[in-house]
Amino acid sequence: MRYFDARVIENRSLGGGYFVLRLGGCESLTGSRPGQFVMLRGDWGRDPLLPRPLSLLSVAHEGRADLLVKVVGKGTALMERSPPGSRVSVLGPLGNGFPVPSADVADLLVAGGVGLPPLFMQAESAGRLGMANGSEMLYGARTSRDLVLLGEIRALGIALRLATEDGSLGRRGRVTDELEARLDHWRAAASPRRLRIMACGPREMLWAVGRIAQSCDIECYLSMEEQMACGIGVCLGCAVAARTRPYLYVCKHGPVFPAAEVMAYAPAASTSQSEGGAQ
């Protein structure tokens, strides 16, 4: 973990409030694991005050790092308007990351909305290990405008299945509907490989994925979000209720948790359909 200055070298708008921030000067992030994140702050004075947690989308040679961001408030809006050359301060890599891909495991990567980055990086890392074709990505959001980087995902060599709540692209419905369908498929196919689920997205989606995994007794990892101030385990702000201790910290013990660790305190299944997609 390092604290350093980086520069925006490219800021690519993807429409719908999504953009990819490409940073240079991030040599310290080399070797980061999928699921890890950074605390990022632009040169924007006192408001907003705290740095913002953002997952790594991709880390390449020569100190290049990509982030996928969605505008939801002040900080992300300022980032969207950062031109190439802007200075940002970066603290990272932070957190633990997803388990590494393995040849005897088929990973189902479930992304909801702007929860894509850690799973994109996981797929990229599977590709590098020559294991992308053994896994698949299920990616859901509210509308087709919220499904981004589709070409880039396909280029990683991973099978991609989409879901939108309005049916504008892929399956009409929630990404968890697609997950259930795929689990049926995998079980029918009686593959010799063990199934494993990794998910990142809105909290309602994570609980739904966790419940599905529990009901099928499948190993499952959820990447959680909480409000953060420090990102390094000192403010104790990012607590989540856990099974093995009263609280765990998203920035230090997570953001990736075994589902069983955090599911014990998930609310009971609700009938609300509204929060299955993008944030």
Next chain:
Amino acid sequence: MTSSLDTREEEAPALHTTCGGIEFRNPVLTASGTFGYGEEFDALLSLRSLGGLVTKGISPQPRLGNPPPRICETAAGMLNSIGLENVGVEAFAREKLPFLRSCGTRVLVNFFGTTFDEYVDCGARLAALDGVDGLEMNVSCPNIKQGGIEFGRDPTVLGDLVKACRAVVRKPLWVKLTPNTSDIVSLARACADNGADAVSIINTITGMAIDVRTRRPKIATVFGGLSGPAIKPIALRMVHQVRREKIPIPICGIGGIQDGIDAIEFLLAGASCVQVGTQSFVDPASAERIVREIEEHCRAQGVSDVGELIGALETGK
């Protein structure tokens, strides 16, 4: 030939300061709850460059803290309701202190209890530990035997508590005052009268924030402690009020310090040293930068000893 200005620039201004029985290499400390147990920042700045650090508040037994969400950002600040979660005295001594002993800066341990006896017990045990340079009592903790009113709000209760702790703590004992009072001066006087070595001013200010969409408070406990630049004018005012009343113990100024100039404002208002809190989240290397900025200011202003600044406010009165 060098001009007199050049000579002055070559001589580094003296930054060392003494506060509440402890000598510091410079007046910049880091505040409790915002700097963990020091170790977490070791890779991010030079701990040796700091005057000192104050640990997360320690209680006799480990504490679990409050349900989430525990923090939220507000205009130029943040609210927190961590619930004084900490590892407890024993684990602190076993797991955190070995690093602190060799970290190269002064170590103050912030502590609290939920009863009189807990305060005394905790203070005595911490003061006995090698590697602890001094203690800072957090008196913004609810007294569970007296309806949950904070110990630090009533000068009489506070005075008794300070006296009881003073009797068992043979190391420098500072008291960190709550700003949630209409009379900060009486609280400071109660500390001085009962043997405290210094007062730290201020802890967080009670506040709240609401999510209008869900109509819920943004933090689970409804109220939380406000910190950050938003509170600096209030903190400065309180430091100066205590200084003006000539309370005979020194002051450590805390509240919204972001840079060297902010720190110098506190020194001018009457603080002998300062603590940097929330700013360590904004920029984890800021405490070290603030030391440099104070030095630069002294050079630029021809101040040869930072002590010249303490209480040097000119009010024209």
